[in-house]
Amino acid sequence: MERLIEGLLYRARWLLAPIYLGLSLAVVALGVKFFMELYHLLVESPFISEASMILIVLSLIDIAMVGGLIVMVMMSGYENFVSQLDVEEDGDKPNWLGKLDTSSLKAKIAASIVAISSIHLLKKFMGLEKIEHYDLMWYVIIHLTFVVSAFAMGFLDRLKK
Template identity: 70%
Template sequence: MEQFFERMMYRSRWVLAPIYFGLSLAILALGIKFFLELFHLLVDIVVLSEADMILVVLSLVDIAMVGGLLIMVMMSGYENFVSQIDLGKDEEKLSWLGKMDASSLKAKIAASIVAISSIHLLKKFMAAETVDNDKLLWYVVMHITFVASAFAMGLLDVLYSRVNQPK
């Protein structure tokens, strides 16, 4: 009976596989949104002010960073929690694939969230005349919270690794 439950628990990891595949569909949606924004930028480039153009470009960078974050979560999560990705010998393999454990994935996600938050905050500052000062303050507070959280997670990982080093 125990062996049955252990096997079922172990095999239940495959429930995550469609979730990771769903992230690939989210990447497809981001790609569509990216090219729609790029199309609007190119069509309206003559009438856009420099500030508005920079805001659109920042949105494109934001979409690209979220896409990279999704790839990282999708591929590393699948490899860490479901199954190793077996690519043919002729296929290109990402250098970090198979090398990112849950701890390093967490650090990279935190760093990506801080970078995405930075871009979002920069967009808000550039459109500051249309944003209420109280809202701008809350954006800054949230960004500082993301930065502090990422720093604290990194510090805790360093402390944890020092404590658990073989002596």
């Protein structure tokens, strides 16, 4: 009985595979949104202010960072929890692939969240006339929470080593 349960649990890891595959569809959706924003930037650039242009570019950077984060989670999660990726060693393989354990993946996710939050906060600061000071205060508090959490996770990770 124990062997049957352990075998089922071991094979159940494959239930995660469709989830990681679904994340690739999220990257496709982000790609669509990225090119919609890029089109908007190129078409409207002669008619919009510099601040608006910077906000659109920050949105493009934000989308690219989220896409990179999704790819990192998708591929590292698959390798850590489902099965090793068998890809050719032809130089096209990302250098981090196969090297991110759950601890380093967690640290990279935390750092990415801080970077994404920084861009979001910068966008809020640049559009200052459109946001209440009270709301801006909460954005800063939430961002600082991300920063402190990422720092604490890194610090605790170093203590474990």
